[in-house]
Amino acid sequence: MIMVESTSYRRETTAMRRQVILMAALKLFATKGYTETTMEDIRQLSGASTGSIYHHFENKEKLALALYLEGRQDLNVRLQIVMNTPGLSLEETVKGLVSAYIAWFVDNPDLGQYVIQADSTEYLSAQVRFLQQSSDAVSQHVMAWLRPIINARHIAPYPDQLYIPLLFGPSREFLRRWLRSRQDIDFHQIQQELGRAAWHTLRPDP
Structure with missing residues (x-):
């Protein structure tokens, strides 16, 4: 039971982290534009690690x-x-x-x-x-x-x-x-x- 809850929690946390990255990208695309926005910009605004960013998304x-x-x-x-x-x-x-x-x-x-x-x-x-x-x-x-x-x-x-x-x-x-x-x-x-x-x-x- 504890293992199931732990797995569920990890999945929920991963989904939330992915959503935060997406919303950071949206804000930057709206303000800076797609071309001027870098993955590093998205990482900084989202607070995610570089590894987390590229775990979810291969590239911009x-x-x-x-x-x-x-x-x-x-x-x-x-x-x-x-x-x-x-x-x-x-x-x-x-x-x-x-x-x-x-x-x-x-x-x-x-x-x-x-x-x-x-x-x-x-x-x-x-x-x-x-x-x-x-x-x-x-x-x-x-x-x-x-x-x-x-x-x-x-x-x-x-x-x-x-x-x-x-x-x-x-x-x-x-x-x-x-x-x-x-x-x-x-x-x-x-x-x-x-x-x-x-x-x-x-x-x-x-």
Whole structure:
């Protein structure tokens, strides 16, 4: 029993240390930029040892990719909660997805900006484009939820490639603009209006 607790504690400590390193990297990438940030900068800000840094991340490129994956996976969890909530109507779920999408970026502005900008960065763009096509991408999870709804014709008929842009595209563009200024606005109203717009676009013909 003591051995199990000790192993569990070590794993928890290792996971926490990894998270601290990632958050230090995010702060430095946001303030200094990726190119100017060194692994030594990340080590100093995180308080981790050199050995610990390289135990978790082979190099800065792998660390940058891990940070992107961390954000994408966390956003996916937020959306999965909405899709797995029992008792919601289709309209409530569509609006809930838009609301959860916006809320995640508001709760994680630095990480959100990093995720949004990742596909246009030289050091991540190729890997991000590949990952966006993979089976664990956010869009793939949402499309898996939408598939039976599309097949049952409970939602407006569009080519498959349009559903994700129509659902999240306006919100993403709003967030891209907001993340530049971080101005104080009424996000509840924004969530309501963009959710209503998404449903208006995706709802089946009356």
